[in-house]
Amino acid sequence: MHIRTKLLILFLAFIIIPAAFISALNLSNASSYLSGAQLAEMGRLTVFLIIVTALLGAFVAISVSKSISDPIHALHKGTEIIGSGNLDYKVGTPANDEIGQLSRAFDQMTDNLKRLEEETQMKGMLLDAAADSIIVHDLEGKIIYANQKAGELRGYAVKELLGKNIHNLVVPERVRLIDNRIKDLKTNSEVKFESIHMRKDGTNFPIEVNARLVDWQGQKLVLRVGRDITERKRAEEKELELAKTRELDRLKSMFIASMSHELRTPLNSIIGFTGILLMGMAGELNEEQKKQLAMVKSSAGHLLTLINDVIDVSKIEAEKIQLTIEEFDLSCVVKEVLDSFAVAVEEKALKLRAEMPDKAVVKSDERRTKQIIMNLVSNAIKFTEKGEIGIRVEGSGAWVSITVKDSGIGIKETDMPKLFKQFSRIMVEGQPLQEGTGLGLYLSQKLARVLGGEIKAASEFGKGSEFTLTLPLEYKGG
Amino acid sequence: MKKILVVEDNEKNMYLMSFILTKSGYEVIKCGSGEDAVETAIKEKPDLVIMDVQLPGIDGLEATKRIRASEADGKLPIIAVTSYAMTGDKERVLAAGCNGYIEKPINPETFLAEIQRYLK
Numbered sequence: 001m002h003i004r005t006k007l008l009i010l011f012l013a014f015i016i017i018p019a020a021f022i023s024a025l026n027l028s029n030a031s032s033y034l035s036g037a038q039l040a041e042m043g044r045l046t047v048f049l050i051i052v053t054a055l056l057g058a059f060v061a062i063s064v065s066k067s068i069s070d071p072i073h074a075l076h077k078g079t080e081i082i083g084s085g086n087l088d089y090k091v092g093t094p095a096n097d098e099i100g101q102l103s104r105a106f107d108q109m110t111d112n113l114k115r116l117e118e119e120t121q122m123k124g125m126l127l128d129a130a131a132d133s134i135i136v137h138d139l140e141g142k143i144i145y146a147n148q149k150a151g152e153l154r155g156y157a158v159k160e161l162l163g164k165n166i167h168n169l170v171v172p173e174r175v176r177l178i179d180n181r182i183k184d185l186k187t188n189s190e191v192k193f194e195s196i197h198m199r200k201d202g203t204n205f206p207i208e209v210n211a212r213l214v215d216w217q218g219q220k221l222v223l224r225v226g227r228d229i230t231e232r233k234r235a236e237e238k239e240l241e242l243a244k245t246r247e248l249d250r251l252k253s254m255f256i257a258s259m260s261h262e263l264r265t266p267l268n269s270i271i272g273f274t275g276i277l278l279m280g281m282a283g284e285l286n287e288e289q290k291k292q293l294a295m296v297k298s299s300a301g302h303l304l305t306l307i308n309d310v311i312d313v314s315k316i317e318a319e320k321i322q323l324t325i326e327e328f329d330l331s332c333v334v335k336e337v338l339d340s341f342a343v344a345v346e347e348k349a350l351k352l353r354a355e356m357p358d359k360a361v362v363k364s365d366e367r368r369t370k371q372i373i374m375n376l377v378s379n380a381i382k383f384t385e386k387g388e389i390g391i392r393v394e395g396s397g398a399w400v401s402i403t404v405k406d407s408g409i410g411i412k413e414t415d416m417p418k419l420f421k422q423f424s425r426i427m428v429e430g431q432p433l434q435e436g437t438g439l440g441l442y443l444s445q446k447l448a449r450v451l452g453g454e455i456k457a458a459s460e461f462g463k464g465s466e467f468t469l470t471l472p473l474e475y476k477g478g
Numbered sequence: 479m480k481k482i483l484v485v486e487d488n489e490k491n492m493y494l495m496s497f498i499l500t501k502s503g504y505e506v507i508k509c510g511s512g513e514d515a516v517e518t519a520i521k522e523k524p525d526l527v528i529m530d531v532q533l534p535g536i537d538g539l540e541a542t543k544r545i546r547a548s549e550a551d552g553k554l555p556i557i558a559v560t561s562y563a564m565t566g567d568k569e570r571v572l573a574a575g576c577n578g579y580i581e582k583p584i585n586p587e588t589f590l591a592e593i594q595r596y597l598k
Binding site for chain 1: 488498501561568
């Protein structure tokens with residue numbers, strides 16, 4: 001009900017009462033025409049009417065005035081509660097009048113206020129949860145806002161940062177740089193730079209800053225988002241060091257490769273002419289001359305193997321090894337290897353046993369495969385004084401394996417890990433150190449891997465060793 | 479007497495090869511550079527060419543290509559001599575037109591047999 005209506009009722013209430021009085025008075029005027037008993041009757045009725053009318057008027061007046069003042073009172077109380085910060089309070093007057101509308105509008109307003117506050121809280125929470133340091137400062141550098149991370153990163157409480165100058169957070173030698181970068185903001189919408197910041201305890205840390213200019217109520221402010229890049233810097237340094245090491249390794253390998261080439265050139269003459277002399281092409285030799293020349297030839301051959309191994313190792317390490325992949329018969333290669341060792345096997349009176357299919361076609365690098373098998377067979381002969389050397393070629397699915405087994409001195413369990421290491425020569429007590437480069441197995445294993453395969457060793461000390469080279473039937477990359 | 483053209487810039491290697499070949503009854507023509515080799519091969523028409531791959535100026539592979547280009551029938555055997563540091567280049571050598579290759583250091587015991595194989 002509108003207040004206007006209420007007031008109308010109030011007004012009417014005050015009209016009815018005087019009207020009742022007037023009608024009562026009229027009744028008393030009528031007394032002259034009526035009998036005494038009638039008059040008495042009418043007088044009682046009049047009094048009754050007056051009382052009823054008065055009560056009614058009073059009731060109406062009280063209830064109407066209450067329906068006006070109560071909502072106003074509730075509204076007043078509500079504003080006080082909400083004003084004290086409780087935005088959840090609802091005035092909630094059901095009244096339909098202007099005051100009811102006012103209180104509902106009021107509730108709507110507090111609802112909006114609450115939403116706004118929640119939004120602000122959410123934004124604050126997000127800013128504080130951000131992984132980056134966020135600082136807002138004016139053009140002089142005075143900090144107006146800092147998020148949680150900005151404090152954490154520098155060992156300050158957020159409150160301590162507010163009002164501080166950004167210059168005090170930067171190492172002194174960088175202040176000019178950041179000032180210049182901030183000046184750049186006049187021409188760029190955003191600047192990105194790296195700087196070094198100082199913690200409260202005086203320690204430094206590298207930071208990557210992304211700054212942009214923002215307008216806030218007509219004032220230009222700088223929003224800086226900073227990220228601690230300690231980890232990244234460390235990783236970069238490590239990467240740089242690693243790259244340096246790699247480059248050094250590469251240079252070393254290149255140096256070795258070219259040196260080895262130079263070392264080989266004179267060996268070509270030594271080996272060639274020793275061969276000519278030994279063949280008697282330049283005239284007959286006596287026995288002593290033959291024996292001594294044979295020693296020259298043998299030493300030159302050993303030196304050549306050493307140089308060749310060094311070249312191969314450096315090529316593999318410099319990732320410069322070139323393969324020639326083609327189909328070839330592995331059985332044929334094994335036969336060639338065994339043929340080349342026929343003299344050595346005979347000299348040591350060893351038995352040679354070979355098990356292989358008539359033809360075993362593989363697609364790989366023939367020369368490198370032969371080189372590995374040569375090394376395995378040569379080792380077997382070198383470390384076996386009596387008994388036999390067995391060689392077996394067998395296929396299994398997409399793989400082929402070549403096993404070289406000997407009945408030689410074997411390898412101690414403790415020496416097994418050293419087997420494929422560079423320049424590691426295994427010494428066996430009571431045994432002369434065999435002539436070798438310490439590169440053979442290391443290189444063979446490397447080559448096997450380049451060919452996409454592997455060498456595995458098994459041995460029983462004193463009984464013999466078994467080396468198995470496994471290669472893919474078809475080369476598909478190392 | 480069969481004529482063999484030996485192309486090699488290293489004096490000692492040249493002596494080594496030509497010594498073995500002359501001792502074995504071949505006529506040896508010596509060349510120290512690729513350019514010279516091409517010219518001599520065309521003029522002298524040898525029965526076989528032994529070509530060092532690493533040469534000053536045009537290398538052995540380029541010289542081989544030029545000799546092949548000058549030939550009518552392409553039947554002249556050309557044997558490349560490669561250094562160990564150059565291996566893995568078998569395809570390159572064959573692609574240039576060589577019939578085969580011998581690796582340094584030259585082993586006098588097998589060298590002749592190799593040459594004779596290509597002369598047949």
